[in-house]
Amino acid sequence: KAGVTQTPRYLIKTRGQQVTLSCSPISGHRSVSWYQQTPGQGLQFLFEYFSETQRNKGNFPGRFSGRQFSNSRSEMNVSTLELGDSALYLCASRAGTSPNQPQHFGDGTRLSIL
Amino acid sequence: DQQVKQNSPSLSVQEGRISILNCDYTNSMFDYFLWYKKYPAEGPTFLISISSIKDKNEDGRFTVFLNKSAKHLSLHIVPSQPGDSAVYFCAAYDGGTSYGKLTFGQGTILTVHP
Numbered sequence: 001k002a003g004v005t006q007t008p009r010y011l012i013k014t015r016g017q018q019v020t021l022s023c024s025p026i027s028g029h030r031s032v033s034w035y036q037q038t039p040g041q042g043l044q045f046l047f048e049y050f051s052e053t054q055r056n057k058g059n060f061p062g063r064f065s066g067r068q069f070s071n072s073r074s075e076m077n078v079s080t081l082e083l084g085d086s087a088l089y090l091c092a093s094r095a096g097t098s099p100n101q102p103q104h105f106g107d108g109t110r111l112s113i114l
Numbered sequence: 115d116q117q118v119k120q121n122s123p124s125l126s127v128q129e130g131r132i133s134i135l136n137c138d139y140t141n142s143m144f145d146y147f148l149w150y151k152k153y154p155a156e157g158p159t160f161l162i163s164i165s166s167i168k169d170k171n172e173d174g175r176f177t178v179f180l181n182k183s184a185k186h187l188s189l190h191i192v193p194s195q196p197g198d199s200a201v202y203f204c205a206a207y208d209g210g211t212s213y214g215k216l217t218f219g220q221g222t223i224l225t226v227h228p
Contacts, residue, residue: 004157033214042221043158043203048214056215090157092216099146099213100165105157 002027004093004106012112018079021109025072025093032074033103034066037088046089049074050097078111086113117141118206120219128227133191135222137204140185145209148216149178149189152201161202162189194226 005024013019025032034046045058049068066076072093078085088110092103119138127133135149145166150158164171164178164187171178177190191198204219 031214033216035216035218043205043216043218045215045217050214056211058215092157097213099207099209100163102148102160102163103214103216104160105150107155107157 004091004104006089006091006106006109008109009107010110010112012114013081014114015081015083017081018077019081019111020075020077021089021091021111023074023076023091023093023106025074025091026104029093029095029104030072031094031097031101031103032068032072033092034074034076035090035092036060037090037108038086043090046076055097081113083113085111087111115140116220117144118204118217118219120202120204120222122222123220124223124225126225126227127194129196130193133189133194133198133224133226135189135191135202135204135224137187137189137219138185139187139206141206141208141217142185143208143210144206144217146207146213147178147180147187148205148207149176150203150205150218151198152203152221158203191224194224196226196228199224199226 033048048056068074088108090108092105094101148163149161152158201221205216
């Protein structure tokens, strides 16, 4: 069974630009969550989508947005990039919304802002 | 404020011995706990979980213990193997919000020496 696929693996952008990251969940999984990992803050929740609806949102500015398509694939967008947005962005999927269905993570997109 | 804390940044053990990783939490609404393992350049991999209605869950070499009154959980790995060397994250779900949002600890680097 193929795992969670995130593209691209690496991205370099400059301040002020915008970026879109993509996540393809495990086949059959309808819930997708996004996380940001930085050395200082650790792993922090960005948002969760289920059946194309955002169910929960973390404490990030409005520059961070996302969406989910009918095939459960998800994208997240960051506009007006800042140096502090440099991080590893992780996507996780799971079959449903019960806590006993663990989230399975992709290998992430490493975003560097110059 | 950090709601999930892993106070030991690193742990070193000998192959074949027990590894004990600890985690403390402050949010009384957390009702489901998970442990993830992360290798460099890979996403976190789910290891084991426990519901707040239990005090122990076992899966092969991995056992998680939960002490609700102390708001403390631990992961035991017996016997430890060199391949277990990785960063271990404790994470929790808040049943009062959404089971799509995991709150993570800062991680503990486990090194198992041959």
